[in-house]
Amino acid sequence: MLNTPLFSPELEEFRETVGEFIRDNLPEDIRRMVAAEQMDLPREAQARWHRILRAKGGWCCPSWPEQYGGPQWNDSQQYIFEQELALNDAPRLMIYGVGMLGPTLFKYGSKSQKESILPDILDANTFWCQGFSEPNSGSDLASLKCEAQRVGDEYIINGSKIWTSEAHIADWIFGLFRTSKGVRKQEGITFLMIDLSNSGITIDPLLLFEGTHEVNQVYFEDVRIPVENRVGNEGHGWEIGKYLLGLERFGTAEVSRTKASFERLRRIAHSEVPGGSRLIDTPSFAEQFDRLEIALHALEMTERRFLLEENTSKSLGAEASMLKVRGTEIQCDVLRLTAQTGAHYSQIDLPRDQIESDSTNPYSPGHTARNYFNYRKTPIYSGSNEIQRNIVAKAALGL
Amino acid sequence: MNQIEKIEQCNMIEQSATRFLQNRYPFPVRQKLINTNSGYCHHQWQETADLGWMQLPLSEHFDGHGGNAEFVAILMREFGRNNYQSPYFVSAVLCAKVLEKMAKDPVRTDMLHQIAEGKAIVSAAFYEKQSRYDLCNTTTSATQSDNGYTLQGSKVGVQYGNIATHLLILARASGDQLDCSGLSIFLVPKEREGIGFEHHRTHDGGRVSIVQLNNVAVERNSLIGSEYPALPKLQEALNFAIAMLCAELAGVMDSTFKLVLEFVKTRTQFNSSIGSFQSIQHRLVDMYMRCELATSMSREATRAVNDLIGPEQDRLVSAAKAEIGRLSILNAEEAIQLHGAMGMMDEMPIGHFLKRVFVLNSLYGDAEHHQARYRQLSRDQ
Structure with missing residues (x-):
C-alpha cells in the first residue's frame, strides 16, 4: 500500500x-x-x-x-x-435529497421551501429523484422538451424523463422543465419539484443488461402542480441545474469507493489457493495490479489537491470533470481486473443475493463479473465522460 | 478442392448460417432461449445438426467435411455475429477434435457419428479450481482397478454440463500435481455413478458446471488414446478450438461495430448526428481498425492450426487469442459507451455482446494467460 x-x-x-x-x-x-x-x-x-x-x-x-x-x-x-x-x-x-436538492435550496430556495422540504430530507421521510435526461436529450441536456405550461397558479406537466435512478423508491422528483422556447435553448428552462403521487404520473422500470432495476422512465400526462413548487425564477432553471450538477460531479469520481474496491482486489490477489499459486505471484497479474494502484494514488492526490489545497471558494468546473473522467476509468479497470481473477469461475452468473461479498477466494461461484458490467454505467451517467471532456476543453483550456 | 471451390464452399456456409440464425435466432428469441431452464432448445440443436454444422470440423474419414479450420471459422464467426449460444463449440469442435485426434476405433467412429448427428453432446472436464488455465496442474486421479479405472477429484468450467451426454475427463494416472506427463483422458457417460453436478448459468446465457468425481468406476476402453502423456495431442485439439473462439470473437466485434456505426449515424444531439462529431468519428475509426486487426489475427489462428505444427502453432494461436482478447474487450466497452445510457439497457443487444466477449475471453485461457504462454514459448527468441 x-x-x-x-x-x-x-x-x-x-x-x-x-x-x-x-x-x-x-x-x-x-x-x-x-x-x-x-x-x-x-x-x-x-x-x-x-x-x-x-x-x-x-x-x-x-x-x-x-x-x-x-x-x-x-x-x-x-x-x-x-x-x-x-x-x-x-x-x-443520499445523493438526490442530501447531496443535490438540499444545497440547491440553501442557495435558491424560498424560506417556505426550506422550511417544508429540508426537515423531511434530514429525517429520511422523503426520498427524492432527479429528472434531467429525456429520451432525446442526454448529452445535449439543454434540448429538453418535457413541458411545464403555466396556467393560473399551476404548472401542467407533459412529457417524460428517462434514466431516472430510484424513481421507483422515491416520493418526489426535482428536475428541469421547458416553460418556454427561448432564442437559446438554455432559456425557457425552469426548475420544478413534483410530488410523484400526483395523478398522471407513470413510472416504468428499465432493466440494465446485467439484470438490475435502478433506472426508470417517468411519464407525465397533464400533471398539475402549484407554482410554489418552482425553485428560483421561471426560465432560470438552467443556471440552477448547472449549479446542482456541479454538486453531483463533486462526488462522482468515487476515489475512496474505488480504494475500497481495490482493497477487496488486494485481498483476493493475496489469498492462498490450496495447490495453486497466489494471483499476486503471477507476473502479468501483478503488473496490472501495481499499475492500477499507482494510477489510483495519482488520482487520489489530484483529488486532494483540487478539493482541499486549491482555493476552495471557486466553483469546481474543469477539476471536477477531470476527476470524474479519470475516476470512473480507474473504477471500471479495478472492477474488470477483479472480475477476471476468477478464471473459470468468472463466467458464473449468480443471483445477487447469493453473492458472497466478503469472499477472498477468487475460485468460488460467489465471485462474479456483475459489478464489472454494472459499473460500465459510471463513465456514462452524471454527464458522460465525453461531455466532461468538452467541459474541460472549454473551461480549463479555453478551446 | 481448388481455390474457387473453396471460396464457394465458404460462401455457402456463411449464407446458410446467416439465414438460419437471422430467421431462427433473432435477439428476442435468443433472450427467451437463454432464460429457459436448460438454456438450450433441443429442436433447434437437431435442426443445426441436420444442416450439417456438426460435420464441418470432422475429417472425411468420419463423414465429415474435411475438418478444414477455415470452414469452421466461417461458421463460428457467424455465431459471434449473432451472439449464438449452444453446446456446438464444446461438443462439435473441442471434444470432437479431441476424440478424432486421440481416441481409438470403434469408440472414435461411433462417438463422432453420434456427435455429427447431434445425438451425443460431449463436454470437456479439463480444468480444476486451482489450475486456472494450466492443464498440467491436475490433481484428479485415475487409479487402475480390476476392470478399468477409478476417477477421483473435481473439475470446473464444464460447459453445458447440464445437457451433456458424455464428459471427457482429464485425470492424472501418475506423477505429481504439476507434472505435464502422466495425464490421461477418459470418455465417461454422464449418468455414471459417482458423478455429481453443480450447474450454473453464465453471464452470457450459457451454462457451465462444476463436477465432482467420487470414485467413478470406468471401463478400460474409456481411456482415450493409448498413451499416458495426453498433453501434446490435447494441446493440438485445444489450439484448434481456441482458433475457433478467435473467429467467434471476431464475429462479435463485427456485429458490435456495425451496431455502433448505425447508432452514431442515427442518434441526434446538438442538432447533428453524433457521428458527425470528430471526436466520435475518431473513436469509431479506432474500433474499425481493431476489427480489422482481429480479423487478421483470427485468420492467422486458422492458418496456424491448418498449416503449422508444434510450438510454432502454439505460439501463433496464443498470440491470436491474446490480441483478440484485448481488442474485443476494448471494443465491447467502447460500444456501450458510445451508445450512452441506451448501451446499458437489457433490451438492447449491445450489453449482451460485452457479456459474451467477457466469457469467451475467459474460456481456454484469457489474454494474460496466452500472453504468458507466448512468452514461455518464445523464451529463446
Whole structure:
C-alpha cells in the first residue's frame, strides 16, 4: 500500500472518531450489500443507515450547515468523513435529497421551501429523484422538451424523463422543465419539484443488461402542480441545474469507493489457493495490479489537491470533470481486473443475493463479473465522460 | 478442392448460417432461449445438426467435411455475429477434435457419428479450481482397478454440463500435481455413478458446471488414446478450438461495430448526428481498425492450426487469442459507451455482446494467460 500524507493531528483524530462510529454502528446486512459493490440499496436500508447518522448530530448531511440540522463541517472534514464511509463499506450518502436538492435550496430556495422540504430530507421521510435526461436529450441536456405550461397558479406537466435512478423508491422528483422556447435553448428552462403521487404520473422500470432495476422512465400526462413548487425564477432553471450538477460531479469520481474496491482486489490477489499459486505471484497479474494502484494514488492526490489545497471558494468546473473522467476509468479497470481473477469461475452468473461479498477466494461461484458490467454505467451517467471532456476543453483550456 | 471451390464452399456456409440464425435466432428469441431452464432448445440443436454444422470440423474419414479450420471459422464467426449460444463449440469442435485426434476405433467412429448427428453432446472436464488455465496442474486421479479405472477429484468450467451426454475427463494416472506427463483422458457417460453436478448459468446465457468425481468406476476402453502423456495431442485439439473462439470473437466485434456505426449515424444531439462529431468519428475509426486487426489475427489462428505444427502453432494461436482478447474487450466497452445510457439497457443487444466477449475471453485461457504462454514459448527468441 502506498503511503498517503496525513492531515493535521486534529483532522486525523476526527478521522478516528468518525471511522470508529461508522464501524461500530453500521448494520452488517447493509455493510455486506455495499461491500458487494451494490449501488442501489433498498429504501429501507438507506433510511435505516441515514437515521443512524442523523441521530449522531446530523452526520447524514455532512455538507449541511447547523441551522438546517447538519454538522457544519469544513471541506476537509466532509472529505475525510466521506472517505471513511467508503473505506468502511458504508452506503453512499443520499445523493438526490442530501447531496443535490438540499444545497440547491440553501442557495435558491424560498424560506417556505426550506422550511417544508429540508426537515423531511434530514429525517429520511422523503426520498427524492432527479429528472434531467429525456429520451432525446442526454448529452445535449439543454434540448429538453418535457413541458411545464403555466396556467393560473399551476404548472401542467407533459412529457417524460428517462434514466431516472430510484424513481421507483422515491416520493418526489426535482428536475428541469421547458416553460418556454427561448432564442437559446438554455432559456425557457425552469426548475420544478413534483410530488410523484400526483395523478398522471407513470413510472416504468428499465432493466440494465446485467439484470438490475435502478433506472426508470417517468411519464407525465397533464400533471398539475402549484407554482410554489418552482425553485428560483421561471426560465432560470438552467443556471440552477448547472449549479446542482456541479454538486453531483463533486462526488462522482468515487476515489475512496474505488480504494475500497481495490482493497477487496488486494485481498483476493493475496489469498492462498490450496495447490495453486497466489494471483499476486503471477507476473502479468501483478503488473496490472501495481499499475492500477499507482494510477489510483495519482488520482487520489489530484483529488486532494483540487478539493482541499486549491482555493476552495471557486466553483469546481474543469477539476471536477477531470476527476470524474479519470475516476470512473480507474473504477471500471479495478472492477474488470477483479472480475477476471476468477478464471473459470468468472463466467458464473449468480443471483445477487447469493453473492458472497466478503469472499477472498477468487475460485468460488460467489465471485462474479456483475459489478464489472454494472459499473460500465459510471463513465456514462452524471454527464458522460465525453461531455466532461468538452467541459474541460472549454473551461480549463479555453478551446 | 481448388481455390474457387473453396471460396464457394465458404460462401455457402456463411449464407446458410446467416439465414438460419437471422430467421431462427433473432435477439428476442435468443433472450427467451437463454432464460429457459436448460438454456438450450433441443429442436433447434437437431435442426443445426441436420444442416450439417456438426460435420464441418470432422475429417472425411468420419463423414465429415474435411475438418478444414477455415470452414469452421466461417461458421463460428457467424455465431459471434449473432451472439449464438449452444453446446456446438464444446461438443462439435473441442471434444470432437479431441476424440478424432486421440481416441481409438470403434469408440472414435461411433462417438463422432453420434456427435455429427447431434445425438451425443460431449463436454470437456479439463480444468480444476486451482489450475486456472494450466492443464498440467491436475490433481484428479485415475487409479487402475480390476476392470478399468477409478476417477477421483473435481473439475470446473464444464460447459453445458447440464445437457451433456458424455464428459471427457482429464485425470492424472501418475506423477505429481504439476507434472505435464502422466495425464490421461477418459470418455465417461454422464449418468455414471459417482458423478455429481453443480450447474450454473453464465453471464452470457450459457451454462457451465462444476463436477465432482467420487470414485467413478470406468471401463478400460474409456481411456482415450493409448498413451499416458495426453498433453501434446490435447494441446493440438485445444489450439484448434481456441482458433475457433478467435473467429467467434471476431464475429462479435463485427456485429458490435456495425451496431455502433448505425447508432452514431442515427442518434441526434446538438442538432447533428453524433457521428458527425470528430471526436466520435475518431473513436469509431479506432474500433474499425481493431476489427480489422482481429480479423487478421483470427485468420492467422486458422492458418496456424491448418498449416503449422508444434510450438510454432502454439505460439501463433496464443498470440491470436491474446490480441483478440484485448481488442474485443476494448471494443465491447467502447460500444456501450458510445451508445450512452441506451448501451446499458437489457433490451438492447449491445450489453449482451460485452457479456459474451467477457466469457469467451475467459474460456481456454484469457489474454494474460496466452500472453504468458507466448512468452514461455518464445523464451529463446
